[in-house]
Amino acid sequence: xxxxxxxxxxxxxxxxxxxxxxxxxxxxxxxxxxxMAMYFLIPGMEAFVTPGADPEVVQERMLELIGxxxxxxxxGSVIQFxxxxxxxxxxxxxxPTVGEALGTGAKSVLSVIGAFVIFFVLYMVAAIVIVTxxxxxxxxxxxxxxxxxxxxxxxxIALFLMARFSLTMPVxxxxxxxxxxxxxxxxxxxxxxxxxxxxxxxxxxxVAYMVISLLLLGVFGVIAxxxxxxxxxxxxxxxxxxxxxxxxxxVLCGLAVAMHAQLAGPSEKDIAATFD
Numbered sequence: 186x187x188x189x190x191x192x193x194x195x196x197x198x199x200x201x202x203x204x205x206x207x208x209x210x211x212x213x214x215x216x217x218x219x220x221m222a223m224y225f226l227i228p229g230m231e232a233f234v235t236p237g238a239d240p241e242v243v244q245e246r247m248l249e250l251i252g253x254x255x256x257x258x259x260x261g262s263v264i265q266f267x268x269x270x271x272x273x274x275x276x277x278x279x280x281p282t283v284g285e286a287l288g289t290g291a292k293s294v295l296s297v298i299g300a301f302v303i304f305f306v307l308y309m310v311a312a313i314v315i316v317t318x319x320x321x322x323x324x325x326x327x328x329x330x331x332x333x334x335x336x337x338x339x340x341x342i343a344l345f346l347m348a349r350f351s352l353t354m355p356v357x358x359x360x361x362x363x364x365x366x367x368x369x370x371x372x373x374x375x376x377x378x379x380x381x382x383x384x385x386x387x388x389x390x391x392v393a394y395m396v397i398s399l400l401l402l403g404v405f406g407v408i409a410x411x412x413x414x415x416x417x418x419x420x421x422x423x424x425x426x427x428x429x430x431x432x433x434x435x436v437l438c439g440l441a442v443a444m445h446a447q448l449a450g451p452s453e454k455d456i457a458a459t460f461d
Contacts, residue, residue, distance in 0.1 A: 187378060187379050187382070188379035188382040188383055188386065188444070188447065188448060189447065190382065190386050192443075192447060193386070193440060193443045193444045193447055194440070194443075196439075196443035196446070196447070197436065197439035197440045197442075197443040198439070200276040200439045200442060200443060201276075201435050201436060201439045204275055204276055205435075207275055207283055208272055208275065208276075208435045208438075209431070209435070210283075211268055211271050211272055211275070211283070211286070211287070212268060212272065212430075212431040212434050212435055213431060214268065215264055215265055215267055215268025215269075215271070216265055216268050216427065216430050216431050216434045217424075217427035217428065217430065217431050218427070219260075219261040219264050219265060220261070220423065220426050220427035220430050221420075221423035221424060221426075221427045222257075222261070222423075223257055223258075223261060223423070224419045224420075224422055224423035224426075225419060225423065226253070226257055227250055227253045227254065227257060263294060263298075265434075266290070266293070266294045266297050266298070267287070267290040267291050267293075267294055268290065268434065269290070269297075269354060269434060269437075269438060270289060270290030270291070270292075270293040270294065270297065270354065270357070270358050271283075271286040271287045271289065271290030272286075272290075272434065272435060272438040273290075273354055273355050273358040273359065273438045273441060273442055274286040274289040274290060274358045274359070276438060276439055276442045277355070277358060277359040277442055278359065278446070279359070289358055290358070292363070293354070293357045293358050293363070295363075296357045296362075296363045296364070296365050296368060297353070297354060297357060297365075298365075299365030299366075300350065300353045300357070300365040300368055300369050302365075303365060303366065303369050304346060304347070304350055304369075307346060308342065308343055308346060311339070311342045311346070312339045312342070315335060315338045315339055315342065316335045316338075316339065319334065319335040319338070320335065344384065344387075344388065345380075345384060347387070348376065348380070348383045348384040348387050348388075349372065349373050349376045349377075349380060349383070350369055350372050350373070351372065351376065351383065351387060351441065351444070352371075352372040352375050352376060352441060352444060352445045352448070353365075353368050353369055353371075353372040354438075354441055355441050355442050355444075355445035356368045356371045356372050356375075356445065359442070359445060360449075375445070375448045375449055376448065378448075379448065383444070386444075390440070394433065398429055398433075401425065401429060402425065402426070402429070405421060405422065405425035405426075406422070408421055409421040409422045409425075
Protein backbone atom coordinates (compact mmCIF):
# COMPACT_ATOMS: atom_id res chain seq x y z
CA UNK A 186 0.00 0.00 0.00
CA UNK A 187 1.19 3.51 -0.85
CA UNK A 188 0.91 6.38 1.61
CA UNK A 189 -1.72 9.04 1.04
CA UNK A 190 -0.84 11.82 3.50
CA UNK A 191 -4.16 13.64 3.11
CA UNK A 192 -6.15 10.51 3.90
CA UNK A 193 -3.95 9.74 6.91
CA UNK A 194 -4.46 13.23 8.34
CA UNK A 195 -8.21 13.21 7.62
CA UNK A 196 -8.64 9.78 9.21
CA UNK A 197 -6.60 10.88 12.22
CA UNK A 198 -8.87 13.86 12.80
CA UNK A 199 -11.93 11.62 12.58
CA UNK A 200 -10.48 9.13 15.08
CA UNK A 201 -9.54 11.86 17.54
CA UNK A 202 -12.90 13.59 17.22
CA UNK A 203 -14.92 10.40 17.64
CA UNK A 204 -12.98 9.34 20.75
CA UNK A 205 -12.08 12.76 22.10
CA UNK A 206 -13.63 12.51 25.56
CA UNK A 207 -12.04 9.15 26.39
CA UNK A 208 -8.74 10.17 24.82
CA UNK A 209 -8.72 13.37 26.86
CA UNK A 210 -9.23 11.41 30.08
CA UNK A 211 -6.45 8.93 29.29
CA UNK A 212 -4.08 11.66 28.09
CA UNK A 213 -4.91 13.74 31.16
CA UNK A 214 -4.00 10.93 33.54
CA UNK A 215 -1.01 9.44 31.72
CA UNK A 216 0.42 12.47 29.89
CA UNK A 217 -0.68 15.68 31.62
CA UNK A 218 -0.20 14.64 35.25
CA UNK A 219 3.32 13.13 34.82
CA UNK A 220 4.41 16.22 32.89
CA MET A 221 3.14 18.56 35.60
CA ALA A 222 4.66 16.39 38.31
CA MET A 223 8.12 16.88 36.79
CA TYR A 224 7.94 20.62 37.48
CA PHE A 225 7.06 20.15 41.12
CA LEU A 226 9.29 17.16 41.88
CA ILE A 227 12.40 18.59 40.21
CA PRO A 228 13.37 22.06 41.48
CA GLY A 229 14.64 24.55 38.93
CA MET A 230 12.82 23.14 35.88
CA GLU A 231 11.76 26.67 34.95
CA ALA A 232 15.36 27.42 33.92
CA PHE A 233 14.91 25.24 30.82
CA VAL A 234 11.97 27.17 29.39
CA THR A 235 12.59 30.70 30.61
CA PRO A 236 12.74 33.03 27.56
CA GLY A 237 16.18 34.55 27.04
CA ALA A 238 17.85 32.23 29.53
CA ASP A 239 21.65 32.08 29.35
CA PRO A 240 22.59 28.81 27.54
CA GLU A 241 25.55 28.31 29.89
CA VAL A 242 23.29 28.64 32.92
CA VAL A 243 20.82 26.17 31.39
CA GLN A 244 23.63 23.70 30.69
CA GLU A 245 25.01 23.98 34.22
CA ARG A 246 21.53 23.53 35.68
CA MET A 247 20.92 20.48 33.52
CA LEU A 248 24.15 18.88 34.71
CA GLU A 249 23.14 19.53 38.32
CA LEU A 250 19.75 17.90 37.75
CA ILE A 251 20.89 15.02 35.57
CA GLY A 252 20.11 12.43 38.26
CA UNK A 253 16.52 13.52 39.02
CA UNK A 254 15.89 14.18 35.32
CA UNK A 255 16.87 10.63 34.38
CA UNK A 256 15.03 9.03 37.30
CA UNK A 257 11.74 10.88 36.95
CA UNK A 258 12.11 10.89 33.17
CA UNK A 259 12.27 7.09 33.04
CA UNK A 260 9.35 6.68 35.43
CA GLY A 261 7.33 9.25 33.52
CA SER A 262 8.14 7.57 30.21
CA VAL A 263 6.85 4.20 31.42
CA ILE A 264 3.62 5.81 32.63
CA GLN A 265 3.24 7.67 29.33
CA PHE A 266 3.88 4.49 27.32
CA UNK A 267 0.83 2.97 29.02
CA UNK A 268 -1.20 6.02 27.99
CA UNK A 269 0.05 5.95 24.40
CA UNK A 270 -0.71 2.25 24.12
CA UNK A 271 -4.19 2.73 25.56
CA UNK A 272 -4.98 5.57 23.14
CA UNK A 273 -3.75 3.55 20.16
CA UNK A 274 -5.86 0.60 21.28
CA UNK A 275 -8.89 2.84 21.76
CA UNK A 276 -8.64 4.12 18.18
CA UNK A 277 -7.77 0.73 16.69
CA UNK A 278 -10.16 -1.46 14.77
CA UNK A 279 -11.03 -3.69 17.75
CA UNK A 280 -12.77 -0.82 19.62
CA PRO A 281 -12.09 -2.04 23.18
CA THR A 282 -13.54 -0.65 26.38
CA VAL A 283 -11.45 1.85 28.35
CA GLY A 284 -10.45 -0.88 30.79
CA GLU A 285 -9.40 -3.20 27.98
CA ALA A 286 -7.49 -0.37 26.30
CA LEU A 287 -5.60 0.40 29.52
CA GLY A 288 -4.81 -3.28 29.96
CA THR A 289 -3.48 -3.45 26.40
CA GLY A 290 -1.41 -0.33 27.00
CA ALA A 291 0.10 -1.85 30.16
CA LYS A 292 0.92 -5.11 28.37
CA SER A 293 2.65 -3.24 25.55
CA VAL A 294 5.13 -1.34 27.76
CA LEU A 295 7.90 -3.96 27.81
CA SER A 296 7.57 -4.45 24.06
CA VAL A 297 7.78 -0.70 23.42
CA ILE A 298 10.85 -0.43 25.66
CA GLY A 299 12.40 -3.34 23.75
CA ALA A 300 11.72 -1.55 20.46
CA PHE A 301 13.42 1.59 21.81
CA VAL A 302 16.46 -0.49 22.77
CA ILE A 303 16.60 -1.92 19.24
CA PHE A 304 16.35 1.57 17.78
CA PHE A 305 19.12 2.84 20.07
CA VAL A 306 21.45 -0.04 19.18
CA LEU A 307 20.90 0.44 15.44
CA TYR A 308 21.36 4.18 15.83
CA MET A 309 24.65 3.76 17.67
CA VAL A 310 25.94 1.24 15.13
CA ALA A 311 24.97 3.54 12.26
CA ALA A 312 26.62 6.50 13.99
CA ILE A 313 29.87 4.60 14.46
CA VAL A 314 29.85 3.29 10.90
CA ILE A 315 29.30 6.81 9.54
CA VAL A 316 31.45 8.93 11.85
CA THR A 317 34.54 6.70 11.91
CA UNK A 318 35.35 6.71 8.17
CA UNK A 319 34.58 10.44 7.86
CA UNK A 320 36.89 11.23 10.80
CA UNK A 321 39.61 9.02 9.32
CA UNK A 322 39.23 10.69 5.92
CA UNK A 323 39.36 14.15 7.50
CA UNK A 324 42.60 13.24 9.27
CA UNK A 325 44.11 11.63 6.18
CA UNK A 326 43.54 14.59 3.88
CA UNK A 327 44.16 17.19 6.56
CA UNK A 328 40.71 18.81 6.45
CA UNK A 329 39.38 18.86 10.05
CA UNK A 330 36.26 20.70 8.96
CA UNK A 331 35.17 17.63 7.02
CA UNK A 332 34.39 15.88 10.31
CA UNK A 333 31.76 18.55 11.01
CA UNK A 334 29.41 17.01 8.46
CA UNK A 335 29.36 13.67 10.29
CA UNK A 336 26.71 14.76 12.83
CA UNK A 337 24.44 15.76 9.95
CA UNK A 338 24.59 12.24 8.56
CA UNK A 339 23.96 10.81 12.03
CA UNK A 340 20.87 13.00 12.45
CA UNK A 341 19.63 11.95 9.01
CA ILE A 342 20.04 8.28 9.92
CA ALA A 343 18.20 8.81 13.22
CA LEU A 344 15.29 10.52 11.44
CA PHE A 345 15.16 7.76 8.82
CA LEU A 346 15.08 5.02 11.47
CA MET A 347 12.40 6.88 13.44
CA ALA A 348 10.23 7.12 10.33
CA ARG A 349 10.65 3.44 9.47
CA PHE A 350 9.90 2.39 13.07
CA SER A 351 6.99 4.83 13.50
CA LEU A 352 4.36 2.09 13.18
CA THR A 353 5.87 -0.10 15.88
CA MET A 354 3.34 1.02 18.52
CA PRO A 355 0.21 0.22 16.44
CA VAL A 356 1.81 -3.06 15.34
CA UNK A 357 2.32 -4.02 18.99
CA UNK A 358 -1.09 -2.82 20.17
CA UNK A 359 -3.43 -3.38 17.20
CA UNK A 360 -1.80 -6.51 15.78
CA UNK A 361 -0.88 -7.83 19.27
CA UNK A 362 2.69 -8.49 18.12
CA UNK A 363 4.46 -8.25 21.48
CA UNK A 364 7.85 -9.50 20.28
CA UNK A 365 9.77 -6.21 19.81
CA UNK A 366 12.02 -7.64 17.08
CA UNK A 367 9.03 -8.83 15.06
CA UNK A 368 7.17 -5.57 15.71
CA UNK A 369 10.10 -3.45 14.51
CA UNK A 370 10.50 -5.70 11.45
CA UNK A 371 6.78 -5.41 10.71
CA UNK A 372 6.93 -1.60 10.92
CA UNK A 373 9.99 -1.63 8.64
CA UNK A 374 8.14 -3.75 6.08
CA UNK A 375 4.96 -1.65 6.20
CA UNK A 376 6.77 1.65 5.71
CA UNK A 377 9.16 0.28 3.08
CA UNK A 378 7.09 0.89 -0.08
CA UNK A 379 6.46 4.53 0.96
CA UNK A 380 9.57 5.14 3.04
CA UNK A 381 10.34 8.61 1.63
CA UNK A 382 6.71 9.68 1.84
CA UNK A 383 6.55 8.48 5.45
CA UNK A 384 9.79 10.31 6.27
CA UNK A 385 8.59 13.51 4.59
CA UNK A 386 5.22 13.29 6.34
CA UNK A 387 6.77 13.05 9.81
CA UNK A 388 9.34 15.74 9.01
CA UNK A 389 6.64 18.21 7.96
CA UNK A 390 4.65 17.50 11.11
CA UNK A 391 7.80 17.67 13.24
CA VAL A 392 8.75 21.10 11.93
CA ALA A 393 5.19 22.37 12.41
CA TYR A 394 5.15 21.01 15.97
CA MET A 395 8.48 22.64 16.83
CA VAL A 396 7.39 26.05 15.53
CA ILE A 397 4.00 25.99 17.27
CA SER A 398 5.33 24.57 20.55
CA LEU A 399 8.18 27.09 20.70
CA LEU A 400 5.73 29.94 20.20
CA LEU A 401 3.30 28.64 22.81
CA LEU A 402 5.98 27.75 25.35
CA GLY A 403 7.56 31.17 24.82
CA VAL A 404 4.27 32.89 25.61
CA PHE A 405 3.57 30.74 28.66
CA GLY A 406 7.20 31.13 29.75
CA VAL A 407 6.79 34.90 29.81
CA ILE A 408 3.52 34.60 31.75
CA ALA A 409 5.17 32.23 34.25
CA UNK A 410 8.15 34.57 34.62
CA UNK A 411 5.79 37.46 35.39
CA UNK A 412 4.03 35.30 37.97
CA UNK A 413 7.32 34.76 39.80
CA UNK A 414 9.33 31.72 40.87
CA UNK A 415 6.72 30.36 43.25
CA UNK A 416 4.02 27.75 42.91
CA UNK A 417 1.96 29.83 40.50
CA UNK A 418 4.80 30.08 37.99
CA UNK A 419 5.53 26.37 38.20
CA UNK A 420 1.84 25.57 37.82
CA UNK A 421 1.62 27.68 34.66
CA UNK A 422 4.69 26.02 33.15
CA UNK A 423 3.64 22.50 34.10
CA UNK A 424 0.05 22.95 32.96
CA UNK A 425 0.99 24.56 29.63
CA UNK A 426 3.57 21.88 28.84
CA UNK A 427 1.17 19.17 29.94
CA UNK A 428 -1.71 20.44 27.82
CA UNK A 429 0.51 20.73 24.76
CA UNK A 430 1.77 17.20 25.38
CA UNK A 431 -1.82 15.98 25.74
CA UNK A 432 -2.90 17.35 22.38
CA UNK A 433 0.26 16.14 20.65
CA UNK A 434 -0.08 12.65 22.13
CA UNK A 435 -3.66 12.26 20.93
CA VAL A 436 -2.79 13.46 17.43
CA LEU A 437 0.35 11.29 17.24
CA CYS A 438 -1.59 8.19 18.26
CA GLY A 439 -4.33 9.00 15.75
CA LEU A 440 -1.77 9.48 12.99
CA ALA A 441 0.00 6.22 13.83
CA VAL A 442 -3.29 4.28 13.83
CA ALA A 443 -4.46 5.90 10.58
CA MET A 444 -1.11 5.33 8.83
CA HIS A 445 -0.94 1.74 10.04
CA ALA A 446 -4.47 1.02 8.80
CA GLN A 447 -3.69 2.50 5.40
CA LEU A 448 -0.32 0.81 4.84
CA ALA A 449 -1.38 -2.54 6.31
CA GLY A 450 -4.54 -2.64 4.23
CA PRO A 451 -7.82 -4.26 5.28
CA SER A 452 -7.57 -6.79 8.08
CA GLU A 453 -8.76 -10.39 7.83
CA LYS A 454 -11.75 -9.35 9.95
CA ASP A 455 -12.72 -6.63 7.46
CA ILE A 456 -12.23 -8.95 4.49
CA ALA A 457 -14.38 -11.65 6.09
CA ALA A 458 -17.09 -9.08 6.88
CA THR A 459 -17.46 -8.22 3.18
CA PHE A 460 -18.51 -11.79 2.44
CA ASP A 461 -20.97 -12.12 5.34
